[in-house]
Amino acid sequence: MPVLTRLIPSPLVVDIRPGALDDLGEVLADERIAQSGRLAVAVSGGSGAGLRERLSPSLPGATWYEVGGGTLDDAVRLAGAIKAGHYDAIVGLGGGKIIDCAKFAAARVGLPLVAVPTNLAHDGLCSPVATLDNDAGRGSYGVPNPIAVVIDLDIIRNAPARFVRAGIGDAVSNISAVADWELACRVKGQRIDGLAAAMARQAGESVLRHPGGIGDNDFLQVLAEALVLSGIAMSVSGDSRPSSGACHEINHAFDLLHPKRAAAHGEQCGLGAAFAMYLRGAHDESVYMAEVLRRHGLPVLPQEIGFTTEEFVKVVEFAPETRPGRFTILEHLDLKTEQIKDVYADYVKAIGS
16 A cells, blocks of 8 residues: 655744744754854834844844835835845844845745744734735735744733733634635535644644633633634645635724724634624534634624624625635525624624624
């Protein structure tokens, strides 16, 4: 009998612990990612200055590049600047915008990317996607997975609390996304990757069921691992299905309809997931998810992020247009305006205002 296996695209190094940042140079050298020590480090011009001062002595061969923001133009400029050097790898050190710019630049110049997030706002830190603002709004660009992910829990604990809470919403939304994927399999016959689904679901469940909060190292460890696993699940499946369903369609609709008022990605995904679970008839699960999100200080009603009921109804109605070809509970039910209003009223009663 032949032995059949498959290779799983994943980082060579995942280092999640307090103090991990101080050992960054040694880790990259030991794993032969940057033996010469020649690194191109992308940082923000603001908070990145302090990290640069702290890390410069331990990374003597590094060249530091300030990234202005999270646009496609920023990423292209970064790639152009780095191309002139001879580096072993690119390090994205900062929030999601910095890491996405570094991902795109690394793919463009053919260098491995080391992701060093300073917050846990969403699962993009280890995903094969770079999300960048462009002239048309916002685009997603396929890139290789990071070769290494280094997360210093001491840095994360000092990040703005809202950014860490947002990561909780993004991780928990996996549960709804996988349910949508399974629905597409049952109704449309779409192929589901069982390994990717299992990884994404367990990542979401581990955060949902954990009794701790963002002030606990144990909880931050679980959250960081969940976000890394979510990114790897997307690489395994070859698309974003393990972590993106109706929850993310609702998030994208907020972004497109209200670009200047939209909340954080993870906040909108968590809210969208709780509502999507209610839509699919999983009322007990929806109520529990809403309770957990509230315990972590996350929104579960649109009013909590500054939107009226009428605006939310329009967001839900528009949401399927954000991902043509994706089949979720929204496409399955195909609810009209009045039906969405009725279901939303029931959802509010179920979770309590």
